[in-house]
Amino acid sequence: MIKNYLKIAWRNLVKNKAHTFINVAGLSVGMAVAMLIGLWIWDELSYDKYFENHDRIVRVMQHETFNGEITSENSLPIPLGYKLRQDYKEDFKYAVLSTWTSGHVLANGDTKITQDGNYMQAEAPDMLTLKMLKGTRAGLKDPSSILLSASVAKALFGNADPMLKAVKIDNKWNVKVTGVYEDLPRNTSFSGMKFIAPWDLYMTTDPQLKKQATRWGNTSWQIFSQLAPNVDINKVATKIKDLKHKGLTADNDLVGMAFKSTLFLHPMNKWHLYSEFKNGVITGGAIQFVWMFGIIGVFVLLLACINFMNLSTARSEKRAKEVGIRKAIGSLRRQLIGQFFMESLMIAVFAFMVSIVIVMLILPWFNQVAGKDIVVLWDNPVFWLCGLMFSLLTGIISGSYPAFYLSSFQPVKVLKGTFKAGRFAALPRKVLVVLQFTVSVTLIIGTIIVFRQVQFTKNRPVGYERTGLVQMNIHGDDIHKHFMAFRNDLLQTGAIVEVAESGSPLTGVWSNNSGLNWRGKDPNLQDDFGTIRLSPEFGKTAGWKLVDGRDFTRAVADTSGIILNEAAVKFMNLKSPVGETIKWYRDFTVIGVIKDMVMSSPYEPVKPSVFIIANYAMEMIDIRLNPQMNPREALSKIEPIFKRYNPGSPFEYKFTNEDYAQKFANEERIGKLAGFFTILAIFISCMGLFGMASFMAEQRIKEIGVRKVLGASIFSLWRLMSKDFVALVVIALAIAIPVAYYFMHGWLQSYQYRAELSWWIFGFTAIGAIMITLLTVSYQSIKAALTNPVKSLKTE
Template sequence: MFKNYIKIAWRNLIKNKAYSTINIGGLALGMAVTLIIGLWMQDELSHNSYFTSKDKIAQVFQSQTFNGETGTGPAIPRPLEKALREGYGDNFKHLIMATWTNDRYLKYKETSISRSGNYMQEAAPELFNLEIIKGEKDGLREINSIMLSESTAKTLFGSEEPIGKVVVVNSQYNLMVSSVYKDIPFNNTFNDTEFIIPWEQYLTANEWARNAEDNWGNNSYQMFVQIADNANMEQVNAKIKDVKKTLNEDSAEFNPQLVLFPMKDWHLRSDFENGKQVGGRIKYVWLFGIIGVFILLLACINFMNLSTARSEKRGKEVGIRKSIGSQRGQLIYQFLSESFLVVMFAYVLAIVLVLLSINGFNDLARKEIAFPWSFPAFWAISLLFILITALMAGSYPALYLSSFKPVDVLKGTFKVGKYAGLPRKILVVLQFTVSVAFIIGTVIVMQQINYAKNRPVGYDKQGLIQVPVMSQDFIGKFELMRSEFIGSGAVSQMSASSAPTTAVWSNYNGYTWEGKPEGFQEDFAWANVSPEFASSLNLKIMAGRDFSREFATDSNAVLINETAVKYMGLANPVGKYLKDSNEEDPNEPLKIIGVVKDMIVQSPYEPVKQAVYAYDKDDNASYYNMRLNPNRSAGENLKVIERVFKEHFPNIPFQYDFVDQEYGKKFAAEERIGTLSGIFTALAILISCLGLFGLTSFVAEQRTKEIGVRKVLGASVFNVWNMLSKDFLKLVLVSCFIAVPIAYFVMNGWLQEYPYRVILKWWIFVLAIAGAMLVTVLTVSFQAIKAARANPVKSLRTE
């Protein structure tokens, strides 16, 4: 019996090629989008799946309250390690201290490369379940050792055996390769950790870190833990919550609270607000999941509409089959088998579309998703997906067509009824409601991105590059290099700074000033800079003056930004002093000599933070900031800069970043979401238009004789076009009026997450309505005009 159902279904598909093409094409598009979104969601949800103990691993965060606002982050002080080991050691299987992931220069013989990595304690390889390819599993046991990722070892040593070889790090110390571990896969934390060096080596090389063993105020480190096998994450969290506040009375005013932030939440639920976890990327997973469901629904609606629209053509078939004994259940199975066949063809085509587009999607979404050919679970889910889609698309047509009465159909007295087209109209309205809402949402997302992009950054980022200076070789050579680079003609101005132009690396407190309110808890973004910092960035001085090498007293001077002036409540800040509130060992007061324009250093969607720029007395910068000669091409300037760089640092790779490109990365996540939303919106509109095109074709075919009579009686092409188009335009207009308030409510809620946000304008909604109407007109007009221009003689010849 099933074989016969499939035969009949196949004959119907072959007989109605245009109808079948629209149905299969629309479903294939919808299923392809749903498949890609499903693969993307699976990749997001499986983040950190490389780490087998991820449910037991956590990073120690701390929350601190400044002036009523609680901030939560991963920076912790060194004494916390001792406190947790001695007081709560039974609750942890592993506890490791670590630095931040930073670039270092690695050199072997004549090969010198820059790679990112960490200093970690000995238990790190076991905690993170690193797969050791060569060497020792406990590769951090010896202080002068280094563990390398497989790709880093291959770059450094080629075909040579790496174990036992000596690598020079930052021209500072020699380390022996103890282990090579398999590269951590892309969709995992630490995938950019290409080397690991023992924590003890870090303490040996950095006196300030070594001396911070009892300094609770220096939050410069990270801590990762694996809780004991018999322990519960929430219970351990409750135990250690107030450790810092209990052991360090000086920090009590900031109400520090420790938080065990579990690895399973690192990627998708990393946002904190006032000390509480409030979500993160998980909202995008839900967003795209909903989009995928809606797009598949649009494709299924096309199938339903076209199937029910052709009901009269299938009526006689139903009547004959019922008259010779077919039961309604058999007819339902028949129509569902047709639906299943269409969905099967569509799914095969969808897989082809996914394979053709997955590389482009990976580039766009910054992913490394591979099609899961070898996963049985994927094919099991695919079969379920096909069955559900077939039921969604075919259930209503099957129930509707199988309900026809054979006597009425065969007598020719069957009429579809006054309200028979109502379900189709509702489905068309639903299709375009979704499409118009997508249009509005995409426009608002792109507007928000452009709004932030067009926000004044406070300095001139064009023609500005930053060069990292990580090696000991750079210490004490800034003046020489500045003279060399400017003298080469490739650089018009150059400065040094302790942080990149596009990030805050240090936050300071513990300062007082004239008029500081009692109990005010200050928090400044802090950077040490050379005197040329403002001039190299074209950073405008709003009050006072810039640093000058002519004034020896400027070594104890600072510049502050406009936000800091308001934050400190100073009417005339120039000449005022920042004084160290540490009574036991106070530093010299810092004189405010100038106010600079606010620079956007952190998120362009957030308010600018109060910042202090201090004179760098120690020539211990992390970056050189170079203003390229505007009279030469960037490529020519960079060649000269690299040549000069290599003359002085032949063993160090020349690296640089254009500041405007680094600033542009701040928009990357939102731009990806906007671009993907735009693509999905276009596909949703295309799928809706395919259905509309098919319905218009059917209506034109159904009313062929009516059109012929109207033409004979003098109707113009416009009259016929208007007759066929107006009903569809009314439906789309209804869709627009439903979509507008829904889109406004959803997008207005989304915008509330951004302190700096675009104001929703009425023209966005008018533009979306006009766009939907235009697309409808273009879609309907092709068939309408074709029908209007047909020769009426042909349609009336049989009468």
């Protein structure tokens, strides 16, 4: 019986090639989208599963209350890490202090590279269960050691054995390689960590660090821990929640105590998917995109299934006699249902095979856009089982309505020629077309709004001139020691306008401080200022805009001068800020006020910030290129001077424009993916419309012939054929526009700096949807209108 089902199904599919092509094309694209989204979701849900102890690893974090608002931070003081290691051994198997992942120069002879890495305590490799390719996880116990990732070991030593070879960090500290570990996958929180150096070595890099080992107010480090077996995370969190506050009290840190701090534990399994906090409560993270793309995948596949159901039911009258004859000679309804399900399953299985080919072709581009390393799981039986179940489910869903509908025809009526589909037979098809375009239009509006939000924020005034600005991370103090000579040599090349040092890049604020006092300050006001230390040339280099007072200058001793941004002036409620005294660790005089510069998140209000002169080596060199010179030529003139003054570091730079653009990378990535899926959803919907228009033109061929004989024009016939489809799309627009407005308005509320929902977005989408509909159905409409009426009026 199954063999007979297959044979008849194959004959029907081959006989109706256009119908089969439209179904296979729609289903295969829908399946490919669902498969891509499924692989993406799998990658997201398996984040950090690379680590064997992922279910026991936690990040120690703190809630801080600032002027009534709770912020959640993972920056913590060093003594807290020591406290957890010494007094809570029964709760934590490991408690590891760590620096932030940042760039450092690694050198082996003349080979110098800049790589991101961490200084961590010796138990880190065991906690993270690093897969060691050479050496052991115990390598960090030697204070003069370093563990390298496989890629960094290859870059430094080529094919030579790196074990016990010398490496110089930041042109200062000599260490030896005691281990090489497998590069961490991209879907891990430590994927950027290309090397690990010992914490004990880090504590010797700066004399000030030894003082911080007992100070609870400096929260500039991270603490990762692994819970002991059979320990409840909530009970441990309750135990340690007040440790920092007690430490601040013992340390007499009044400024630190002004921020009410409560410690908590954030499990590794939630670091990626649930990373956003608002007022002390987890509000989401990447999980919102998992849900969003999951829903898109389901709807796109549903659109493909709708096409199959529509085209199959639309052709029901053509198969009515077949059903009647088969029933008359004894076929049972369940056999007919089985036959129609077999046809849909054959299409689904074939579409699944085509979808795999589509996925393989698209995957390299998809990975580039998504920032992933997704691969098809060929050797995973779960993948094939899911694919089989996927095809089976798709075949059943898409074939269910035609199977039960077609098998319900009464053979007597069909064979007597009195069968009629009925007044409402087309109603389900119309409902499904409306559903298709409701989904497609919603996706179009959503994609436009995402891109508009990104562009709106990109175009936000940043308060300085990004074009032609270059920034470099500096390791060591070689340039600082000879800064004026370095600056003069650069200026003589004509390649630059100005150069400066700074403690933060223009695209980030790396230091925050509190405890500032000024005339008229409310005693209950808690302050927290972004603090940017710099050289006097910074203002001219950045191109910031003064609104009051003057800029820093080397002609005057400005070490006691301070410049405020407008947000700081507003926060401090200063009417005439220039000349005011700011008391901090010493007295500063306000010499100027600048327009707010967007240095942190472009989606948030500018943070109150202060700018002061520093006389020590800082992390950044900022260079304003000469706009009259080609940037490549300018950089070629800068490079030899940089190498002359900083021979221990490679010449590496970043354009501020590019660095600023990275702040939008996540939103742009999501927008591109959503746009891609939207285009495919529109394609699937249009394939369905094309098939439906083809069937309708074929069904009404005689009517069109009669109308042509009676003098109907091609335009009137085109309008006749198109208006029904346009009406359905208009209904879909009436549903989709309010739905899209509701959800996208809610999404925009998560941004404090956001675009408005303009009417033109919905109007443009409505016009676009109608135009797409007309273009899709016009081919069949015009083709039918141009048909010779003599041929269409011939008797069968």
